[in-house]
């Protein structure tokens with residue numbers, strides 16, 4: 198069933214587990230992750246992101262995501278991830294997405310607050326919850342992250358502080374908050390250093406569900422620790438892309454045809470998703 202993200206995240210926060218968001222840019226991914234959630238009787242979040250639209254048009258893909266969520270046996274929220282422009286966010290709302298993340302974190306603080314607040318007002322009118330980001334998670338490949346790949350003290354300039362988090366929530370009214378505590382998007386070139394103490398401090402300072410972006414490539418223990426320290430939603434994309442790419446390479450080397458390859462891809466993405474859902478502790482929490 199299609200649900201708002203707010204309810205499933207509150208339940209996760211209280212229950213000490215996390216709900217996974219798996220961005221699904223085609224129907225193979227969509228089928229794989231929904232099958233995994235149904236098999237484990239787990240809530241799940243699917244969706245796409247503004248930077249991923251060149252790989253799957255919102256008007257084409259969006260209705261398939263919403264329809265699959267409605268037909269699923271488990272609670273499924275459909276999230277528009279890292280919304281960067283009002284135009285695309287509103288388009289996602291029109292398509293029927295039940296959650297959105299507005300990302301103004303690359304802009305100045307004041308602009309981030311102003312735009313996020315506006316997006317919250319629009320989305321709340323339609324019963325859709327909004328996640329904001331304070332601090333900057335960044336890309337594993339981007340200069341700023343590489344530059345900060347040295348002394349931890351320097352790198353921590355980009356980390357969210359409890360004071361910032363509290364103030365941002367008060368000013369914007371977001372329903373969930375993405376925090377920067379040392380992760381980055383994409384594939385890591387060196388081992389990320391997570392600041393769990395900072396995460397605990399943020400958790401103690403605010404009451405909304407906290408979100409971990411840039412989760413692909415973290416160790417199982419990293420995930421367990423982050424969830425123990427208060428993360429209620431984990432975003433995964435790179436890991437299921439890798440599972441799909443590996444399935445394609447293996448299938449081709451085995452001489453599989455297009456349709457067989459497609460089935461192998463769906464199956465292997467499902468397997469990768471099952472492992473993550475078990476790790477996040479959301480099994481049987483539907």
Ligand SMILES: [Zn+2]
Nearest residue numbers: 382410411432
């Ligand atoms: Zn992200």
